[in-house]
Amino acid sequence: MRLPDGAHSRALLIGTGAYEHLPGVPASRNNVRALADTLQQRTGLPPGHCRRLLDPPDLAAVGREVEEATGAATDLLLVYYSGHGLIDSGGKLHLALPQTSQRLLPWSGIPFEFLHQAIQQSAAATKVLILDCCFSGIATELLGGEEGAIMGQIRVTGTFTLTSSPANSPSYAFEGRRHTAFTEALLALLEEGSPRAARMLTLNDVYLELLRNAREHGLPLPQKCGTHTADLLPLAENRYQTPVDTAPVAPPPVVSAPESWSAIAGATAPYPRTPADPEWPPVQPFLTxxxxxxxxxxxxxxxxxxxxxxxxxxxxxxxxxxxxxxxxxxxxxxxxxxxxxxxxxxxxxxxxxxxxxxxxxxxxxxxxxxxxxxxxxxxxxxxxxxx
Structure with a gap:
């Protein structure tokens, strides 16, 4: 297995943190900056091939960047969004922009079907879509039994899709934290690695580690769509199996979840991942x-x-x-x-x-x-x- 070819790969990271009609999510901007740095260091993407799009002014600005990334990538195409996810009255998913409102949702956000179509048409050998957003937001009452329909919208042929929560669940936020729960776990995994994975972190390793973290800390469970073949594609070197120096590194502290959560798209969660983690393995089974x-x-x-x-x-x-x-x-x-x-x-x-x-x-x-x-x-x- 090999890492993506940086010369023929592209990443587009979109983060919307300031809104005119929705609660702000400043952690989304921090997510994009940190993930761009981490992808360049761990995945081998050159800076010019890892684009950051913060608080895009309108759909046209997003469209230009999406068309550039999808058209240029022939090896890895990675598209990431952090912010609010809203559902319109017809059950369609929209990714919020700074001026997005629920009343004018079809005209003011990013219709997911647009992004879906652009990714589907890319010639990239591997397509990775990561959504760190809430599928319900202020439109929770519209979801009901629509999970199957919403998940159907994010199944892109030949693409590994990873979402921060189920279709009928918000993505929670810790007040005052720097990153969202989901993305902080992803960043920690890419930086620290996993004792359970081999030398390369595959997309399936990433999903399983994020799923463990969510279960251990009471967070919404990440969802994925992708075939076994896509699951086995490597995203980064496993830093746990590839130490960069011999100096001992202190394990990250275990932080308990606070009493209150904010049901907006964003914030952070602890991510303790060491062999000596006293919480692993958990006593309760994951299924019976x-x-x-x-x-x-x-x-x-x-x-x-x-x-x-x-x-x-x-x-x-x-x-x-x-x-x-x-x-x-x-x-x-x-x-x-x-x-x-x-x-x-x-x-x-x-x-x-x-x-x-x-x-x-x-x-x-x-x-x-x-x-x-x-x-x-x-x-x-x-x-x-x-x-």
Whole structure:
């Protein structure tokens, strides 16, 4: 695996922090500045190929930058937005600009379908879309059962899409913090790495680490859309596996979530990621045997799906493995789940690919927890101490 080719890659980072009709999100501007610096240092993008667009004045200004980035990228195209995400009366997603208002939403924001189309038409080999915004905002009452429709809007062919929260959930904010919760976790991961990933941080590693962080700190759970193939693409070197010097580095402090949250797009959360983290592995499972047994996937026909029999047979193996006591050697390892492959169907019914992939991410996370629990208790037994 290799890092993106900086000469043929482009990143466009959009941050809207000041609004005329919505609460301000100053952390969005900080997000863009910090992420641009981190991508240049960790991903190898030259400064001229990593564009920052702060508080763009109108849709035309955004369009010019999007067209430039999507047209120039032939290796990696990464588009990031931080700010408010709003839903119009027709269930369409819009990314807010400084002058955006709910009343004039279709005329004053960035219609997501415009961005969707531009990314889809890019010749870039790898397309990464990151949305750090609230899908509900002041339009929460319009969402209802629209999660499927909203997530459908952000499924771009050939693209790995990562969002800070589900379609029916706001992205929370800590008052007075420098970065949003989601982006601070992303920045920390790129800067510090992960003890659970290999030498390269793949897009799937990024998603799983952000998912762990959200679960551990009570944050909205990140969502992703992308195939297993896209998941395996490397974004940056894993700094945990590639130390830059021999000086000891103090682990980041564990900070508890405050009593009150602000339901606007933005702010920060702690991101403790060290092997000695006392919170890992958590005692409570990420999902149970019953969750696996009772899962229901949407079926599709005349579009790509996973063979139902193959998926069901694999989940039967998962259930059998979950019945094994964690004190014993595990019969199924996270890597086996990560590398699982199924025959695709089109003329006959199959399971929705994104739903299966997303569920298997949760299964993988649970087996990483089980593996870590087994190792931790085995070490305690060798040292003759109780946990």
């Amino acid at each position: 045997e019953d969750d696996v047994r009772n899962v229901l996937f949407k079926t599709v026909r005349l579009s790509d799906g996973y063979d139902e029999d193959e998926v069901d047979a694999f989940l039967d193996k998962v259930i059998a493995a979950m019945r094994e006591p964690m004190a014993l050697d595990q019969r199924m390892l996270p890597d086996e789940i990560r590398r699982s492959e199924f025959t695709t169907t089109r003329l006959r019914e199959g399971y929705d690919i994104d739903e299966v992939d997303t569920f298997l991410d949760r299964v993988e996370l649970e087996f990483e927890r089980r593996l870590a629990w087994t190792a931790k208790h085995a070490e305690a037994d060798r040292e003759g101490r109780a946990l």
